[in-house]
Amino acid sequence: MADLVITGTLLTMDTDRTIWSDGAVVVRAGRITEVGHRSTITKRHGDVKTLGGANSLVTPGFVNAHQHLTGDRLIRSCIPDNLVAREAIFNWAVPIHAAHTGDDDELSATLSLLEAVGNGITTTVEAGTVANPERVGEAFTRVGVRGCISTWGWDLTDGPYAAPADEVLDRQQAVLD
Numbered sequence: 820m821a822d823l824v825i826t827g828t829l830l831t832m833d834t835d836r837t838i839w840s841d842g843a844v845v846v847r848a849g850r851i852t853e854v855g856h857r858s859t860i861t862k863r864h865g866d867v868k869t870l871g872g873a874n875s876l877v878t879p880g881f882v883n884a885h886q887h888l889t890g891d892r893l894i895r896s897c898i899p900d901n902l903v904a905r906e907a908i909f910n911w912a913v914p915i916h917a918a919h920t921g922d923d924d925e926l927s928a929t930l931s932l933l934e935a936v937g938n939g940i941t942t943t944v945e946a947g948t949v950a951n952p953e954r955v956g957e958a959f960t961r962v963g964v965r966g967c968i969s970t971w972g973w974d975l976t977d978g979p980y981a982a983p984a985d986e987v988l989d990r991q992q993a994v995l996d
Contacts, residue, residue, distance in 0.1 A: 824864050824870075827872060828841075829844060831854065832879045839854070880942060881938075882943075883935060885946045886943050887931075889923070890927060892930045892931050909978075924949060929961060949970050970990050
């Protein structure tokens with residue numbers, strides 16, 4: 820039995836890029852199990868909770884290919900809006916990341932991913948500012964979305980998580996393993 824039926828104009832990502840102008844999607848156990856014409860689907864699953872309607876647009880989940888999940892979410896309103904990029908990075912972002920704990924990273928990532936999924940983003944690529952990748956992974960699991968995680972690393976001579984390039988690459992490989 821279905822858990823949910825979502826109706827509206829469906830934009831699919833099938834090979835034909837099918838658009839159902841009066842379509843429906845059946846969700847069972849968190850997975851899409853059926854896509855088709857609204858009247859056919861609702862006849863078959865009429866007793867199931869239905870969301871959407873004639874003026875709704877149903878799309879696949881979006882992908883955010885560059886998102887910093889940790890750091891600024893916890894101090895968002897504290898960073899001045901008029902900073903030049905270098906000052907924003909080295910006077911604000913870097914010290915914030917250096918001070919954050921695993922708990923901070925997990926909370927920040929959870930808040931970021933919840934905001935993203937509320938806007939239709941179901942896959943997020945973390946852009947490499949994670950000190951605690953396992954804790955950020957927990958946030959992905961808790962929110963129930965997909966993504967990629969990399970750890971902070973740069974081959975500068977000074978700064979948090981700075982190291983020779985080989986060491987930085989070894990840390991990245993450890994995340995993949």
